[in-house]
Amino acid sequence: MHPPTIIKARNATLWDDAGNSYVDLFSAHGTTWLGHANEQIADAVAKQLTRVWNTGALPTDSRLRATECLAEFFPSRYSVAGFYSTGMEAFEFSARMARHTTRRNRLIGFSRNMHGKSTVAAYLGWDNGDALELPDCLRLPYPPDLDEQQLLCKLEKELAGTPTAAICIEPLQGSGGGTMLSETWYRELFQLAEQHGSLVIFDEVLTGFYRTGPTFFFEGLGVYPHLVLVGKSLGNGFPVSAVMMREPLKVTSTMLPGSTFAGNPLAATAALATMREMRSIPIRERVVAIEQTITEVLAPVRERGVTLQGRGALWVLQFPPTADMESILAATFARGVAIGSAGQQIRLLPPATIEPESLEWACRILLDIITSDSFA
DSSP states (O other): OOOOOEEEEETTTTTTTTOOOEEESSSHTTTTTOOBBBBHHHHHHHHTTTTOSSSSTTTOOOHHHHHHHHHHTTTTTTEEEEEEEHHHHHHHHHHHHHHHHHOEEEEEEETTOOSSSSHOOOOOOOOOOSSSOOTTTEEOTTSHHHHHHHHHHHHHHHHHSSEEEEEEEEEETTTTTBBOOOOOHHHHHHHHHHHHHHHEEOOOOOTTTTTTSSGGGGOOOOHHHHEEEEEGGGGTTTSSSEEEEEEEEOOGGGGGOOOOTTOHHHHHHHHHHHHHHHHHHHHHHHHHHHHHHHHHSGGGGGGOEEEEEETEEEEEEEOOOTTHHHHHHHHHHTTEEOOOTTTEEEEEOOOOOOOOHHHHHHHEEEEHHHTGGOOO
């Protein structure tokens, strides 16, 4: 498949250089959560462009206001540990925080959890068949490779055997099939972490800011991670991420906080404008409606051996090994629907601002293609 070259985008619509339009069900890996070229966010960033772009470590009013606004989205026991440019960068800093706080080196992750593509982040979530081994980093298997109780037993054994700085987890696998574990499993995970003096790093870079319904996924579980990562939606496509820390954690200079572009005024302005825009729209109701449309329209794909897993506005279609994904993707784009894919998966990450009729139309196109005899 030769992907189209996009020259313009507005809300949930893309246009290519040949004049074709597409309903965007992927929103740039889930980043343009409030739609492409959102006017309020674009205006705020445009004004900031004429003021100041970067000041290094010097504070700016935009960063201070963004810090205050972000903290308001979290329970009072949380504060902003720092702003960064990508989810990967936020993850790396959270790992340093955990290691310096606990004075331990070991990190534990889970298969098919995506925390970024740095050496440590990628190793904790993926086996790329490169025979790479990293000391003090352990990747545990994840359902459906084994059941929840088996995983808890493995985790307990590892925590008891080797002092561990942090357990790193993505609560809904955005790149791993949309897998979620039960609320009971998460509560037991936190009990084990507390028992063995380990921190829990909750990667909400994709699930955060109402994507799955609640403001953040952990709120629906009744648990309070020590460190929470946010990004993607935070700047509506502008590169910005952040690490939130729970009391009594503190940032020290030995953790090497900050970086050249961390919390720059442009990113802080984009984040502030995005968060304000989220507050101004009925975003929870929109996410509920998105989930209802996707689950109702695409329910018949299961008859073709395709699984549909997710929540809210984050869904993964897992196709059987025999499915011709290249042909399915090409047909979907040819009929005016833009989607994301990896291997035998299609990810659906529509923006919260997508028009209901556009979402339903695009889902029906996708259903028609998946259930067509041509792709059986």
